Every structure is written in C-alpha cells, then in structure tokens.
Amino acid sequence: MTYESIKFTLNDGIAVLTLNRPDRLNSFTQAMHGEVRDALDKLQADKTARVLVLTGAGRGFCAGQDLNDRAVEPGGKGVDLGESVEKFYAPLVTTLRSLPMPVICAVNGVAAGAGANLALACDIVLAAKSASFIEAFCKLGLIPDTGGTWALPRLIGPARAMGLALLGDKLPAEKAEQWGLIWRCVPDEALMIEAMAMAEHFAAAPTKGLAFTKKAMLASWTNTLEEQLQLEAGMMRELGYSHDYREGVAAFIEKRQPHFKGE
Template identity: 45%
Template sequence: MTTPVLIAEDAEGVRTLTLNRPESFNSLTVELKEALLAALTAAGADAAVRAVVLTGAGKAFCAGQDLKEHVALLRADDPAPLSTVERHYNPIVEAITGMPKPVIAAVNGMAAGAGASFAYACDLRIAADSARFLMAFANVGLTADSGAAWTLPRLIGYGRAMEMMLLAKPVTAEEALRIGMVGQVLPAAEVLPAARAVAARMAAGPTTAYAMIKEAMLASAGGTLGEGLAAEGRTQAHAGGTADHREAVEAFVAKREPRFAGR
C-alpha cells in the first residue's frame, strides 16, 4: 500500500492534519499540497470539526517546497512550478486564515519557507524546543510566498521579518518565543499533545465566536480604524445572536459553567 502523504485524525471535535513525508522533512510536493488544501477545505466545512491542529511527521514540521520535484519540472520546462503559488500556496493560506474555527500549528521541528508560512498563518503556534524557523527564499533566487510577507511582519515586526527574509537568518524556538512568533515552547514529545489539548478546550468553547474573532482580526489587520470598527460591529452582531452567547450569559447569572454548542 502507498503511504498517504497526509494523515487526518479526529478526536474530541479536533481534526489533526499531519504532513506525512518524514523522509523528506515533509517538503511540499504537488501531491501533498493538493492533499492539504483538500483536507483544510473539508475540515472547514465539517460541522463536527470544531478545531484543527496542523503538524508534521518525524523530526520536521515542513521544510517548504520540495526542490527535487521543483527542479525536475523546471528542467522539463513544465509551467507547474510557476503556477503553484496561485494554485496551491495562496488557497492553502486562505483556507487556514479563513477557517471558521481555530487552527493551531504544532511545530514539532524545522519550519522553512512555505512550511513556516503555513505556521504563521495559523491562529496559535506551539513549538518544540528543537524547532527552527527559516525564510530562505532569497537563497534560491525567490521572494516570499504563502502569505509570509503579510503574516510575518504582523507577528514579529517589519525589521525582524526583513532580516529573516533578506539574510535567510534562522530563528530558534527560544528566540521565536521571545519575539512573539510562537506562544509556547515545549520539549518535542510534548508539542502535539499540548496542541491537541488546547484545540480540544477550544472545540468545547464558543466556536462561532472564535470564527467571528478571526474574521474581525483579519479584516482589521490591513484596514483603517473605520474598517476595523465596521468589522467588529458586524461580527459582534452575529456573535450576539448565537445560542452560545445566550448560554454564556445565563450561566454567568446562574453561577455555573456554560455548555457551548458552537452555534
């Protein structure tokens, strides 16, 4: 049997998506990119899935583009390498950021190029103490893709992001925590269980409100104050009409824990 390049597992309302090419540090072939995009789209549409964890098999999270496949296509004058940003990378990032539920990156090891960009696009990041983040696009004569030019400066600031891009300067897990790139750093064996625990807690929470928070944050990140206020007004009106909001208020008045249904 052929080993799947992507593994999906469900538990407690959480879908874990594991990039499964450990022998190649989970580098991104066309097959893996298409599988990941399909899996993210399916998770977003599945009401039973209330949070998503993205991780990698083996010692790496994702080494970015599979350059062996890439160079073979270039040598064959195949147009696929030049269209993969539009066909794969952009839709994957849009699927993560537009997912109406939390997406947590369990960065179990090296995250480079598009792989690191996918982690930046996630809502939360938990990294192994052995993890490294590397933006080496310039080393292969390319510019940023997969949303990194937008997401990374918003995580760590323009200056630090420019250093990573221009100098291909790797960032250790400890430094990533210090500058706000990740929220937690743990021993490698603890990263996936911790990410799943956070995801399970959120899956039991007011997931419609989480979706509205994501929408408001995304709309506000690149907009004016007025646009941000409008996004907050729109999403707050939506969240305020949910059963979860009413349940939370009733629970507060009754001095009990709320029981959220995600609607």
C-alpha cells in the first residue's frame, strides 16, 4: 500500500508511525484508518520490531475524526457512528493495547476528541509543553469514544474524568502530567529527541518481558488479586525459560552490559 495520510518506518527494531495530514491537524478519514491498519499489520508481521513510536506531523498530534469525511446537515440523514467506532476506532485501540511491545506516543500539539484518547491508548505518553488534550465530544452531543470512558477515570479518577468529559475544557500538557494523565511533559524542541531515546532504550531491552508486563498491567483492572497472582506465576514461569532472562542474569554476574534479543 502507498501511504498518503501517514508515514511509516521500521529500522533497527524501532517503528515510527506519523499521522500525516497536517493541514487537517491529522484528523482521521476512512482512508487514513486503512493506512494505519496496514502499517500496524506490517509491524506485527515483522519479527524484528521491538517498539512503536506514534506521533503527528505539523503543529498538532490529532484532532480526532475529520468531520468533513462524514458530513451531516441539520435535518438530513443521520450517520451510524456506532459502526464507525466498531469498524475503525475500537480495533485501533485494541491493536495498540495488544501489541507485544511498548508503544510510545509523542504528542506534538493538540490532541482532541478521538486523538486525545488515541494517545491514551498508548503505553507511555510524552507531550510537548505546547500540547493539550481536549475531550471535545460533549460539544457535538457525543461521548468520549476510542476508549476514553475507560481510560480517563482509571488514569485521573472519576471527578477529573467527569469534568473533562462534560465540559470539554482544554487540558495543557503540564497539568496533564501533574494529574497523572501522561508520563511526562517536555520542552517542544526535546519531544522527538526524548521519544527516540526512549525507543532506542526499548529496542535494546528484553521485549518479551516488557510485553508480558504490559499485558499483566491491563489484566489487573478486571482480575481479582488471586487471579492476578496466578497470572503472574504463569508469566514468570514462561519468562524464566527465555533467552533474555538467562542473558540478564549472566550479564549481572559477569558485570557486563546484557545483549537482549527480545525473546
């Protein structure tokens, strides 16, 4: 597939997916969804991939859905937004959550609507100081989709989540960090430097262990303590037989840097 709405590269274990419709603040169209899905399929098929960086081109990360792509008129025929969520946004979130590698989101500007919740579907969110998050759905009579109603109360608690969802106020990146919505707010000029440095760290890390950590953290929201302990035991059993565990122990004993293979 030739990409027109995104850029995608995969080098030395580091995949970078850039939403590339800067004139529309990287808002989603059906064509863009198709390209993102294709890129993520390529990522999952490539056994050398160890980490994904998701970012946006231009002055914004993602303004959510491009309303021109499904324009409606007052009194006109409605649009099945449920189908849009089921076909495009929900699979995107579940794919990012289930990728067996860390997913870093570098938010370079406004992240609004589905764009804000797309960022929150990633494992680690870095945001430029000038960036902001806006749950703009309430301004259109909608709900925070793309996993927003799931992620927001878990990340920042019900009171703040409800306020953001019902008021649609802009949340600056610095406050998002203070609230625990994101991992870190950084100077604009340092955003991609920090994101790529983190990606290089993950590309040399024990990927399977990181993937299991990610899976276990997500499972903890629905598991009982007993179920979680059982899950941890099963994962530790499998990881104990992995190359990377043996290499990590050997490197520690030999006082050298480990050389992980991600397996």
